[in-house]
Amino acid sequence: MFQRRLLHTIKYAKQPQLYLHESITFTKVSFSKDPxxxxxxEVPSSSDLSKVNIEPSKFMENSKFKDILHKTIAKNIYDDQSYVIEAINYRGSFMPIGDEKVIQEYMNQRPELPNTMGFVHVDNDGIMEKGTYEVNDTYTLCNVDGIIKLPETMLEHLLKAL
Incomplete structure (x- = not known):
């Protein structure tokens, strides 16, 4: 006879946009409630899912997710009102597109490079130029500042893409 283990899903207490999906060998970290x-x-499994702590040293990125993330940003960034407004401050340069692991303390403060998902070119009138999103290869989903957190509008687009 064998034992059957029930697998379940909970919200991650330290980042409420995320869900933890229990598995036999690891815990999946996801924006979707659907496992x-x-x-x-993913992170190593724990006997108590509520005690899982996502740390950079234990977190394994999913490259498929990163591809979807960047495609979603590249497609939707130009119509996201929060970025449209922010672009005015980056006339004639590249605007960093940061995640929200760290909330910036003042306007025009650039996110640290590991928290910058990519860059968009802004013209001299303060308008993002479509098709100019460039991926930041040094971006990490999980680092000493925490795990990825997205603006709500971008999260909605991402959930549709998943």
């Missing part, structure tokens, strides 16, 4: 959707990455 079958593409996950952000």
């Amino acid at each position: 079958n959707k593409i996950h952000i990455g």
